[in-house]
Amino acid sequence: MLTVDPHPLLDLIAFTSSFPAPLGDLPAPDWLQALLKPGATAPLQSDDAVRGAVRDLLRHGGYKPTGRGKPASEYLVRASGDGTLGTINAAVDACNAVSLHSGLPISVVDLDKAQAPFxxxxxxxxxxxxxxxxxxxIDLEGLLCLFDAQGPCANAVKDAQRTKTDATTRRTLTLLWGTKELKGHTERAFTWYRELLERLGATVEPVR
Known part of the structure; x- marks a missing residue:
């Protein structure tokens, strides 16, 4: 169960993924790791317009998405460019690949660590x-966040340590922090994301 407060800019897509084995037993294949490297070919591409629209989304509640508080997707661009964006696990690598190329921040939460309602x-x-x-x-005031029964646990900047994936993770909840300023962009990112996850053997279910 996921409820979303009214927001004039947020174009959120959320879904759950179930993996065929714990993530510790599912290393990211070469084709997925290749998407994290500079010059990788992908069906989506970020640009200044995407970056600006994402920052507008985060600013709406009063948060300042600059410096260390900038969107996670911007960190990925820098890390990929300098060669420091390494593999973590299949779920996080897929998230990072889609976020890197779409320019949209993405949160991935371990469903067995978080507690409904969301x-x-x-x-x-x-x-x-x-x-x-x-x-x-991280000080979260003014920032759009995912909350579970214990409080905030994820957002477009940095996700909470308590609900991050690890080697034992089998089920995840993923949120694409899209914006209505980029018509259709979030849906296209989700379509590609789903293809990557299903190629990894995961079962994907959209959350309404």
Whole structure:
């Protein structure tokens, strides 16, 4: 169950994926890793218009998507360009490939670590979470986030450490943080994303 607060710009697509084995037993194949490298060919392409529209989406609630708080998709462009975008696991690599080439930020949550009900809403003052293993936190005020029963757990900048995938993950919830300023772009990204996941043997179910 996912509820989404009204938003004038958000074009969200959410879906679940079930993998045929734990992600620790599903290394990313060569064809998927190749999509993370500079010069890779893909059916989608980001540009300045996409980057600007995504930043407008994040700004709407008062958040400032700059510096260390910029959209995750922008980090991927830099990491791919300097050769530091390495493989993590099949699920995250597929996410990174689609995000890199579409320019859309994407969140991937381990469904067995998160707790329903789920909702998408703008975070308020005081909302924050740890986003990496070293315990660093992000201030979420004004930022669109996915919330579960315990609080915020994902967004277009940095996902929460407590619900990230690991070697034991079998089921994920994925959110494409699309914007209505880019008509049809989120749907095209999802179509390609689904093709990649099904090629990996995953079962994909859209969340309404």
């Amino acid at each position: 909702r998408v809403s703008t975070a308020i003052q005081g909302d924050r979470y740890v986003f990496n293993a070293s315990g660093q936190t």
